[in-house]
Amino acid sequence: MEVVSKNQCFGGTQFVYRHRASSCGVDMTLGVYLPPQAAERKVPLLWYLSGLTCTHENAMVKAGLQAHAAKHGLALVFPDTSPRGEGVADDDAYDLGQGAGFYVNATQKPWAPHYRMYDYIVEELPALLEAELPLNGVNGITGHSMGGHGALTIAFRNPQKFRSVSAFAPIVNPTRSDWGRKQLSAYLGNDEALWARHDACLLLAELGWERDILIDQGSSDQFLDLLKPEAMARLMAEKRQPGVFRMQPGYDHSYFFVASFGEDHVAWHAERLKAA
């Protein structure tokens, strides 16, 4: 990994790295925060997956998670949301193509050659980070909006790799949302059975999740109709799923919402990852 930038932050270090990703076949950029504790021991890693239009940078500079990660001795990783660059397919819409990878492995033209974000997040990047950085191999995952979708679906399918999962305003039922149907059909084709492997509600219903879940959702979120929080809230209640679904009055979909509850999420993951 090549160091793009390095800034001291809350006693630890905020890195931006670039590396050749074999999964996506392009150079990928990511942010990694190492807390002060990483100078002395290997630490757990909390993954933060970002939403539509974001790069590795948005949460890294706006969510304020480093303060809490430093307190609890967790590393953070902020991956990009899609492959980018010359030769990578794109679309004029903000919600398809670059910045909108939806954390799947695309099988359809023109996306299939580079859009392999599922493999990138689940396979390639964990191995690379563990090989290169002082990490103890214990991982939690969270994310916002499309990234909340990524966090939930990836955790549910990989409970051995991700010990804890939470989300901020996640897209929880993409097979029933315009944030989902359009992208899943473009990336995966028209067989909706294949989409189910990328729908948090369908996966939780099918696979379950033995540990607990933390989800925050703003009640004034401008995208409630696309996020479908009621589907997840009902399912968690029906399944007697351990966890907390918090409807936060007055909060919208912005990073001000994520920042407001970031301390809770980092503390929640820290408790679970240290016990792991």
Next chain:
Amino acid sequence: MEVVSKNQCFGGTQFVYRHRASSCGVDMTLGVYLPPQAAERKVPLLWYLSGLTCTHENAMVKAGLQAHAAKHGLALVFPDTSPRGEGVADDDAYDLGQGAGFYVNATQKPWAPHYRMYDYIVEELPALLEAELPLNGVNGITGHSMGGHGALTIAFRNPQKFRSVSAFAPIVNPTRSDWGRKQLSAYLGNDEALWARHDACLLLAELGWERDILIDQGSSDQFLDLLKPEAMARLMAEKRQPGVFRMQPGYDHSYFFVASFGEDHVAWHAERLKAA
């Protein structure tokens, strides 16, 4: 003031306002954070002046100060760093013209018609904010880099208006720096006696400051030669100035530095503004 945006944040509200500024003769945009306590009582206000190239937005989204302001019951204001828009003079350099007002009232062509940031920050905006918002008239001021210069010089010249002052990596001796001599000559002309009213070290030496001062400076700041922290540190020691000058090992000039020590600064102002 027209509301441009409004986001719930740490139980309070982050506003962006636009208003016609008579001082600068243009529409100005600013961020204001009202903490949850402002729903029930008038609160003190902490001013945050930003550095070169910034707008009202940088610190508002990157410094994480709202968390601390909510805890302590302080409002925050994030003004822009210069007039902007059609008919406003500019320069190709990043450090002159738009984004680089240096908190002075320009007297020279082509800057004089709109570049009146001193009057805007000291006179017009305080009156407007107090008239429109639940503020108790008790003000503190801080800032970063060029904004740290603004905070120190404005406080030293207006001790009745600003009860507390701190700064992050401030330009403290602009009459002796390339971050200063170029701008002060452009905005104020070649009479260096006029520049002295905008030099924190010269003002502190001449006017003094009866209360204490908090300054944080990163030891790995890439702009140390322009900021001249040693001039202020020496002067504070020579004058037996109450205050703390903290050299923070390893920190650079970025917002990761500001965010890392934002909690300390907000708490420090809160203690002084509540006692005022």
